[in-house]
Amino acid sequence: MAQSLAKEFTKGLWAEIPPFRLVLGLCPTLAVTKSVENGIGMGLATTFVLVFSNLLISMLRNVIPSKVRIACYIVIIATFVTIVDLLMQAFTYPLYLKLGIFIPLIVVNCILLGRAEAFASKNSPIFSLADGLGIGIGYTLALGCLGGLREILGSGTITVWGGTPIFHMGAGYHPFAFMVQAPGAFVALGLMLCMMNLIGKK
């Protein structure tokens, strides 16, 4: 059951951070973290959906019959994903083009259904909101770090919003091109998991 509000919020930032500890939402994690900008954009879109779907599912938890609960959760999650898709088309069109098909795929991101089933359906709205916010922000941080790692090693620079690079490895650096492709995603994920285990094991 839920403990204090602060505990529910902060657990998403370290102890139960989605791609590394909960091991959920790996598919978009590997696919969109070619750059910091894409990773953070994806994380924020997912956080938006997670917060609202957790809130709504928690408010309706006594009304939704148990036998159709998965169908109801999916309808709610898909509605918010469509809303965020339309909002991104209207306000952040270049990011929408870069994330492409992964925005609609947020619907099948296991984090959303996982939190709905494991938490929001059993806890009050305010706790579900904290849970959604914490896990969503943790996810965004994880995607940002992973994106940063892959972008620095794979292209040697970090570029945000199409402007000039805010970080440069220097002219003599030969980038590991494979880091921004599929194999590099797995390698980077493994490296980060290793670092987290080392820090956590104290």
Next chain:
Amino acid sequence: MREMISMIVVLTVLTAVSGGLLAAVRSGTMSRIEGQIFTYQLAPAMNEIFTDVKNNPAKEKFSLKFNDTEFNFYPAKLGDGSKAVAFETHGSGFAGPVGLMVGINLDTDSIVGARVTTHSETPGLGARAKDDPTFVSQFSGMSLDKKFAIRGDGGDIDGMSGATFTSKGVCLAAKEAKTIYRKLKPEILKKIQ
């Protein structure tokens, strides 16, 4: 029985509310999305078609109706003094409609150029229609009397290998542009004056 009714009612109400909410968000964002599509898709395509233009086509845009659909026309004064107009049509491609921005010279009734705007075609195959201008540059300079079809359909356009449906889709969009232009040319000329 009560359980069954409650399941049906809850799901029905939920989907109805969701549908209404989505319709509201869609109509609320529609004009902004059109503006974004113009800035990021149509305008770059138009700049590639009208490389030497003396006015600002985007500012002078006007719209006309063809078969109950509104089309936006962007008039241009080309460097050699002739008048042209650009507009977007769609043709059915492999995985959905392929948008094509077509620029037509009003004085010679020939195509100034054509560029793909939006599409859902396969990356590496059909998507080449947009990424690589070699295919669509076949339309540049073509008179409207020509048949806009790939060679397999009796026309003069070389299709892209491995992307037959996309090539046909682009040709369909060009054919529609021809039809619309022929029908609306008098009104277009009136609007430009």
